[in-house]
Amino acid sequence: MLINLGENNSILSQFIAEIRDEKIQCDRLRFRRNLERIGEIFAYEISKELNYMEKDIQTPLGIACMNLPDESPVLATILRAGLPFQQGFLNYFDNAGNAFISAYRKYHKDGSFDIKFEHLSSPGLKGKILILTDPMLASGSSIVLAYKALLSKGIPAHTHIVSIIASREGISYLNKHLPPKRITIWAGAVDDELTVRGYIVPGLGDAGDLAFGGKS
Numbered sequence: 001m002l003i004n005l006g007e008n009n010s011i012l013s014q015f016i017a018e019i020r021d022e023k024i025q026c027d028r029l030r031f032r033r034n035l036e037r038i039g040e041i042f043a044y045e046i047s048k049e050l051n052y053m054e055k056d057i058q059t060p061l062g063i064a065c066m067n068l069p070d071e072s073p074v075l076a077t078i079l080r081a082g083l084p085f086q087q088g089f090l091n092y093f094d095n096a097g098n099a100f101i102s103a104y105r106k107y108h109k110d111g112s113f114d115i116k117f118e119h120l121s122s123p124g125l126k127g128k129i130l131i132l133t134d135p136m137l138a139s140g141s142s143i144v145l146a147y148k149a150l151l152s153k154g155i156p157a158h159t160h161i162v163s164i165i166a167s168r169e170g171i172s173y174l175n176k177h178l179p180p181k182r183i184t185i186w187a188g189a190v191d192d193e194l195t196v197r198g199y200i201v202p203g204l205g206d207a208g209d210l211a212f213g214g215k216s
């Protein structure tokens with residue numbers, strides 16, 4: 001299932017417009033902060049999908065019966081562009097566990113590439129709610145690789161895959177290679193074109209470089 005938050009008017013559109021804008025992108029601090037704010041919006045929306053239970057809260061004047069989440073999700077992200085995006089989720093899910101995946105694109109002379117997996121650090125995932133984030137969902141291959149690597153830590157009860165900008169090709173790839181009943185895909189915008197080098201058009205460019213500077 002795909003949930004595209006960009007289909008409805010909200011302040012989210014302003015933040016996505018700013019991370020796309022090549023002039024505003026020159027301010028790395030603002031770019032990272034916008035990734036974080038977008039993460040906060042997604043966290044709020046996903047929080048509606050969690051299980052809740054009633055709990056009595058003692059106030060100075062009485063008892064308030066409140067519906068509170070009865071579970072904390074595990075937040076997983078792909079280094080390095082995912083770090084400020086994940087921080088937005090952490091701002092809302094105070095007690096969440098965290099997982100980090102290191103993967104990169106290895107390009108060939110013809111412009112094609114493979115996704116290489118290097119490292120995984122994660123708590124146990126059996127029966128947990130997993131939120132797997134990456135600012136850009138391009139070909140989808142890195143997300144699938146990350147998800148399969150995470151399964152070594154246990155089978156989550158459900159996984160929310162969250163990207164700010166996704167390509168239609170990447171969404172189709174996830175639908176073909178991941179179990180549909182255990183996955184919800186979230187996006188802030190869906191773009192139509194994907195280049196042979198795996199960049200989304202119009203997209204925004206390289207989110208990692210924009211957040212943290214170019215790499216040699």
